Amino acid sequence: MDYFPVFLDLKKRRCLLVGGGEVATRKGRMLAKAGAVLRVVAPEISSELRELIASSGGELFAREYQTSDLQSCVLVIAATDIESVNEKISADAQALNLPVNVVDTPALCTYITPAIIDRSPLVIAVSSGGEAPVLARLVRAKLETLIPASYGKLAQIASLWRDRVKARFSDGDSRRKFWEKILQGPAAELMMNGQETAANNFIASELAADQAELTRGEVYLVGGGPGDPELLTLRALRLMQQADVVLYDRLVSDGVMELVRRDAERIYVGKRRSEHAMQQENINQLLVDLAKQGKRVLRLKGGDPFIFGRGGEEIELLAQNHIPFQVVPGITAASGCAAYAGIPLTHRDYAQSVRFVTGHLKSDDTNLQWPELANPTQTLVFYMGLVGLKEICESLITHGRAASTPVALIEKGTTQEQRVLISDLNSIADVVAQNDVHAPTLFIVGDVVKLHNTLKWFKAGN
Known part of the structure; x- marks a missing residue:
């Protein structure tokens, strides 16, 4: 971990922002949202940034940066496009042990600003350590779609009940279980649907419940x-x-x-x-x-x-x-491994049904209904069949399945170590013996295996 993640309380605390353009305005917007008092230094300043300064009770210096601008500040952001100025701001701030961020220049920073998902009071920060800020923003965008805006309401209701829950449960483990039950159950649904009174009533009833009921496994x-x-x-x-x-x-x-x-x-x-x-x-x-x-x-x-x-x-x-x-x-392994190997388990030209079969029974043999399994219009998928592979193949051939029937043995399917061995019923046991195959494996029998070479490059996860 290159950076230690931390959230700062900036309410009513002075922060220095050097720069007055679009980037500086974005930074000023976030500082003001966190309750900071803005001190902005720049020869030219956007109209929005001026409004942010006024609303925060801050101050504006319409001139070039001076070292004295750092006085009484707790945080520094340099958002100018002049490299020498940014370097000086960074050096001056570090000399005073002030946390400093120079936009898009990680080497001059003692902290970086993450991409933020704001569901206040729930706030989620995503960072790539300054190495790939666009990737961090893409991750943020994904999280934005997964985390409803109403999660902020859940955080608020948790805050309201926090002291009473702490008084009800003496140990941290019981409190954690209680909150997980609340925040993933009916109370959460009610709160997110705007039924705040009903949500509070539900929490009250849960707090009054019998201890044994609350702690049931x-x-x-x-x-x-x-x-x-x-x-x-x-x-x-x-x-x-x-x-x-x-x-x-x-x-x-x-x-x-x-x-x-x-x-x-x-x-x-x-x-x-x-x-x-x-x-x-x-x-x-x-x-x-x-x-x-x-x-x-x-x-x-x-x-x-x-x-x-x-x-x-x-x-x-x-x-x-x-x-x-x-x-x-x-x-299940049959559908997952077959898909990653490019082998459809059914296909109207090759197989109209599929059967899942265990290759290892309680009696430690493979005493199966071989005449039924020998039907050439179906796909067979054998689980746990590596040890009994030779017997499986011989039994199918004996009961009428063609020795030339295509087969696939999939080793460690869907993982980065997946390996697919293609052969036929007559030869697969020899192929496996030559390739040092280890469990877990899946054995697929049927004409659908012919499609492996056609579809393997289009398989899921390729």
């Missing part, structure tokens, strides 16, 4: 997708940011884990073939135990929790113990 069963963090749903991201503890699988990518709340406790419960960090029964019980402790528990899974993710087994025990839970679907 919950489980979030969230699909983390096949690897690319940009494939997460908005709801998944929101719950990932508010969980107290996360139980995660080995198939959850590092990029997805980076988006989990920073201070959440993390428990690895991943499984490999014949190697389990924690047995499934113990995972199920741990979800119940943590929720009963009042924690918000994130069960984060690769792909979708209900497609070969054993999510159904986990929520069965939660339901039996009356633990509230939410299930958030994720993009």
Whole structure:
């Protein structure tokens, strides 16, 4: 981090602004909005800047800059187009330990001004460290569309109730949980819709609720997708940011884990073939135990929790113990990996249906309904099929699927390390053996694989 982000209280404090043109006017506008008293020095000054000086109770010096202009100021901005003047202002300010910003000249600055999203009293600043101000403004523009103007009202209502909430809850963790519930629930919706009285009534009722009800835990069963963090749903991201503890699988990518709340406790419960960090029964019980402790528990899974993710087994025990839970679907590996490999799972010229199949069963074999799977008009997608790949191919051929049927094995799909091996049923096992392939993989069987070379350059994420 090249700069330490900080917000300054400039109300009724004198700030020096050197320059009187369009850029200086923009800076003066922001200073005045923050309540600063403007001292402006420049031979020529725009009419708007003159009005800002007057409204702030400031002063105007229609002349060249002098070192004495720094006296009694707490902040300095140089917005002239004369390099030597800017250099002198920077040197003079730094000699007095005054924070100074020289517009568009990071080398002369001791602080920089960020792009701002203003939802006062909520203010969000975005900075590129002076390296790419246009990029910072583009990020600001994106945030402007995501953060409603009414968020300022939420900040105001939080301020009104702050002392009463602090008195109600003795510890910071309980207060945080309460505010997250308020700011993401009905009270927030009411406030943003202009129903301020109803919002305040709701908060009052929540404060009066039984302590056990307020601190009750919950489980979030969230699909983390096949690897690319940009494939997460908005709801998944929101719950990932508010969980107290996360139980995660080995198939959850590092990029997805980076988006989990920073201070959440993390428990690895991943499984490999014949190697389990924690047995499934113990995972199920741990979800119940943590929720009963009042924690918000994130069960984060690769792909979708209900497609070969054993999510159904986990929520069965939660339901039996009356633990509230939410299930958030994720993009399953079949659709995500196929899309990134340029392979449509269905196509009216090649496949009229698609079947998702697990290549690894409880009995540790691949005893599947092979006659049904051998139908050439469908696409087959095998999860967890790397170890049993040779048996899968031989069984399909034995039951009528052509040995020349195109196949694709996708390794680490949707990630930067994605690799796609194309072959046919007869040869894919040998190709895999020659290429040192490692899980996670996805195995696609069917004529749709023929489209890989045509569509791969147009795939999502390319």
